[in-house]
Structure formats: structure tokens, C-alpha cells
Amino acid sequence: MSSPDLQGWHVSLFVTVAILLIQVIVDRVIARVYDGEPSPDSVPEPRKEDVEVELAGTKLRTGVLVVVGGIALPVFAVSLLGPTLADQLAGVTGTVLGGVTLLLAWRTREESKRLAAEVRKLSADAEKKIPPAP
Amino acid sequence: MAELYSRRSFMVGVLSAGLLSSAAGYLLTRREPVTLTLATGTEPTGGGRNLLINLWNNLNPDIRIVPRLVNSTTQDQYAGFTEGGADIYNLDVIHIPRFAAAGRITPIEPRNALSLLGPVRKVCQVDDDSGRLWAVPFNSDVGMLFRRITDKSLPDSEPELRDVLSRERFVGQLDTTGPLTDEAFVINVLEHALAQDPLILDPEGVLSTSLTQWQGALKPLAEALRSGRVLTRTTEAATIQAFEEENLSYMRNWPVWFPGVDRAERAEPGTAAIRLSRLPIGVLGGQSLAIDSDTPHRGAAEEVIRFLTDTPAQKLLATYGFAPTGRDAYFDEQLKEAEPHLGMVRNAIEEARPRPMKPGYLDFSQRFKEHTYAYLHRGEQLTQRFVRDIQEALK
Numbered sequence A: 001m002s003s004p005d006l007q008g009w010h011v012s013l014f015v016t017v018a019i020l021l022i023q024v025i026v027d028r029v030i031a032r033v034y035d036g037e038p039s040p041d042s043v044p045e046p047r048k049e050d051v052e053v054e055l056a057g058t059k060l061r062t063g064v065l066v067v068v069g070g071i072a073l074p075v076f077a078v079s080l081l082g083p084t085l086a087d088q089l090a091g092v093t094g095t096v097l098g099g100v101t102l103l104l105a106w107r108t109r110e111e112s113k114r115l116a117a118e119v120r121k122l123s124a125d126a127e128k129k130i131p132p133a134p
Numbered sequence B: 001m002a003e004l005y006s007r008r009s010f011m012v013g014v015l016s017a018g019l020l021s022s023a024a025g026y027l028l029t030r031r032e033p034v035t036l037t038l039a040t041g042t043e044p045t046g047g048g049r050n051l052l053i054n055l056w057n058n059l060n061p062d063i064r065i066v067p068r069l070v071n072s073t074t075q076d077q078y079a080g081f082t083e084g085g086a087d088i089y090n091l092d093v094i095h096i097p098r099f100a101a102a103g104r105i106t107p108i109e110p111r112n113a114l115s116l117l118g119p120v121r122k123v124c125q126v127d128d129d130s131g132r133l134w135a136v137p138f139n140s141d142v143g144m145l146f147r148r149i150t151d152k153s154l155p156d157s158e159p160e161l162r163d164v165l166s167r168e169r170f171v172g173q174l175d176t177t178g179p180l181t182d183e184a185f186v187i188n189v190l191e192h193a194l195a196q197d198p199l200i201l202d203p204e205g206v207l208s209t210s211l212t213q214w215q216g217a218l219k220p221l222a223e224a225l226r227s228g229r230v231l232t233r234t235t236e237a238a239t240i241q242a243f244e245e246e247n248l249s250y251m252r253n254w255p256v257w258f259p260g261v262d263r264a265e266r267a268e269p270g271t272a273a274i275r276l277s278r279l280p281i282g283v284l285g286g287q288s289l290a291i292d293s294d295t296p297h298r299g300a301a302e303e304v305i306r307f308l309t310d311t312p313a314q315k316l317l318a319t320y321g322f323a324p325t326g327r328d329a330y331f332d333e334q335l336k337e338a339e340p341h342l343g344m345v346r347n348a349i350e351e352a353r354p355r356p357m358k359p360g361y362l363d364f365s366q367r368f369k370e371h372t373y374a375y376l377h378r379g380e381q382l383t384q385r386f387v388r389d390i391q392e393a394l395k
Helices: A008-033 A048-079 A085-129 B002-029 B048-059 B077-083 B093-101 B118-122 B161-165 B179-196 B211-227 B236-245 B255-266 B298-309 B311-319 B333-338 B342-350 B361-378 B384-393
Strands: B034-040 B063-069 B088-092 B136-142 B144-149 B170-172 B230-232 B250-253 B273-278 B284-292
Touching: A008 A085, A008 B002, A048 A085, A048 B002, A085 B002, B034 B298, B048 B063, B048 B298, B048 B311, B063 B298, B077 B088, B077 B093, B088 B093, B088 B298, B093 B284, B093 B361, B118 B136, B118 B284, B118 B342, B136 B255, B136 B298, B136 B311, B136 B342, B144 B255, B144 B342, B161 B179, B161 B211, B170 B236, B179 B211, B179 B361, B211 B230, B211 B361, B211 B384, B236 B250, B236 B255, B250 B255, B255 B273, B273 B342, B284 B298, B298 B311, B311 B333, B333 B342, B361 B384
Parallel strands: B034 B063, B034 B088, B170 B230, B170 B250
Antiparallel strands: B088 B284, B136 B284, B144 B250, B144 B273
């Protein structure tokens, strides 16, 4: 590295933050652009199979987020003790990102619980709609 | 809901990739900053070695070299270097055996050992056929004869050291006033002895123990000193000063001084050129870098030593007048063009003799100086005691 205190692992961390910030900004702009557009008249009824697929994806995502957050939080918390300003800055950034990851994991788990309840509801509805045997 | 789901997936992807790669980078590639102390003598010959150290520090902020300058003499260099502690020592060749015997330095696996000039490698290598070195040569050195050319149209006779003793206008470090200048005196006397009798010190650094041989080898120098044909000075700088101020024709000095002497003399109206020639047989000098046995940063110290002693570093040092330690630097065409005398320096090193490479060298040096100084300057005869003393010191 040519910069005296900057190390490789700082760069990927700062690039991650930059991508997330850009994503938030683009999201806001898109939301503002579509703000005046009318919403669709009717939302189609969710199908049980689709919700089950979504539930599986959410569970997988929760697992990934827990693993990533579980690794990142202690590693970057330790790097806060680094001797240079770049180390400390990267340590703070990494710790915050680790926290955000665990927060996302918790929220995704909440969503999993909601989807699981929906699946159960759709199953019950489906059973009710089946006509009794003659 | 579909839109929210997609945004969160993107965030999960970015966070996973970013955090995992950063964590892996932190755990696998992160280096703790290291500061290495380099114990070294002062460098009166210009900034070549300091420039290399600064270059390393600028290119490698994680491993910084901090030189610790030790103002020491040959006699107290061991104490001076080891007292304050250091990770790397810049040792004169004669100190390597003592540091090794005391367990203060640890062997190094060299990268370009095959390129090292034979005598240079011999004084540094470990005696176990492993190819390892106690210290990696930083720069080499060998005494040379400087001569002033006043008229380029006249034939240049290129006399040998023993010839210039019979002429006036020669100066060398043939006086000493204390421990700071004793070693230069010892080397100069050995060179004059070798000019008369090549067997007085063999290629393994073993000295003759024949009194008559020593008397014969030193007699021409003693006569030249008594007749006043030869000027004596204590230091290299004082020798150069005498050479310049008294417009002398010949001077014995190290090649590292050549660029400075040549530059200064070019401005003199009475000087057409300064040229170098070899002594019949020179005495090998030079510095080598060794790693302290107790350093906690051995890997970093090896990296630093490889950088400071590799061929590019040798070429850079050669432009400052230092004699390279490896053949590769001498084969460089551009360098040969810029420093035409390098080929001669290389030949002089190839045939140079090492001083006795024994832990008791310092004791030998002291006794040798006392006897030869008394003989050369006070006219006291060399006796059997001289031979006994040097044998005893080198046991």
C-alpha cells in the first residue's frame, strides 16, 4: 500500500459502506419518482406455495446474517484497538456494520415468523374450502 | 412486498460479501506495525546506506527501521552494539566471529549467496556446509592506491605499493593516537607487509609465525618512515586532507572515498585525473547485517536485510563508492560505464585476504599494533615476544 496507514481490509470495508449508502440514496430517489403513481387496484391473493418458498428464503437469509454478523462483530470490535487512525475508523465502521447485520437478522426472523403464520392461515383456509366427501 | 424483499436481499448480499472479505483480510493479511532497531556505526562517507534505509521506510510503513548510531571503536564495538539492544547489527567483518561465538546473532538463509564474491562469503558463512551466513554482506571494502595524474600525455606507470615507498609523496593511515585509529593502522601495516611477502597472511586469514618473515616484510616500511619519505596520518579523512593540501602523488585509502576525492580534485588546475590501482594484496573490509538472536521480529528483520543487500541495493551503493559484495552488480553495463574502476575493485576483493577471523581478534589487533608501532615509529626491534603475543591472542 502506498498510503502509510491504509491496509487492504480497510478498503473492502469502506467500499461496502459506500455501496450501501449509494443503495439507500438511489432507493430514496426511486421512491420519490414513483410517489405520485396510483397503486394497483387489486393485489392478487398470495398462493400458499409462493409463501412457503419465501419463508424458506427468509430462514436461509436469517442464518446467513447471523453467521456474518457473529463473525464480523467480534473481529471488528477487536480491531478498534488498532494503533492507527485508519484501523480505528475501520474498526468503528465494521462494528456498526456487524450490528446492522445482526439487526437485519432479527428483523428477518420476525418476518419468518409472520410468513409462517401466513402459511398456517392459508393451509387452514384451504382445508375449509375443500367440500366434505359425499 | 416484492420490492422490499429485493432491497433487503441486496443488502444481505453486500453485507455478506463486504464483511466476510474484510474479516478475512483482517485475520489473514493484517500486519502489526514493527519498528526494527539497526545498530550501526556512523557513516562519514555520504548517504548511500542511509538512502537505502529511508527508501525502505517509505515503501514499507509497517516495518520501520530506526538506526541507532553507536560511536564506538574496534575495541568497544561489541559492548556498544549489544548494550542498548538492537534487532539488526551492521557489523564490521572482524566482529562477526565474536558476535557468533557469544550467541548474539543467528544465522540467515541468504537469497543470493551464489553471487557473493568468494572472500566476502567466506568471512560470513557458518561452518556447517549449510550455506547459511552469520551476517549478510552489506558492502565490501579493500584498500586501494590512489594516484594523482598531472599530465595525461605522460606515460602512466601505475606503480605498486612497495614502489611508492621508495618515492616521496605517499600518505597512508600509518599513525595512530588511540583506539579510534588503531584498526586503520593495523590494516595499513598488514597491507605493506603483504606487498613485500604474500605469505605473511594466507587466504584463510592465518598469519605467519616466523619472526624473520615479519622482520623482512616490515623492514622496507620502517626504513621509508624513518627516512621521512612517507607521510603518516591517523584517519582516512586526515589522509585525504594531506593528499589534497600537499598535492601528494599517492595515497592509500578505501575506494568508497574515490567519488569525493575525484570530484574535489577535478577543480584543481594541477590535477589532470585521479586514478585507482590495486594494492598487490589488500586486506578485506566491509560491513554485514546480522540478526539479533533474541529479536521478536526475525521475519521482518530478514525482509529488511534482503532488501538492503540485494543486487539493486548493491548497485545503488556502488554509485556512492561502496564496493558491491556480489558479482551481479559488477556485471551491470550501466554501472560499469558510470564507475569504470569497479572491475579493478572487484579483482582486488577477489584476491584480498581476510584478517584472522577469530573471536580473539580484538586482543590480537591491540598486541599487533603495540609491537609494530614500537618497531615502525620508535625503532624498537620486533622480537620473539611479538610472535608469541599474536599467537596467544588468536588461540
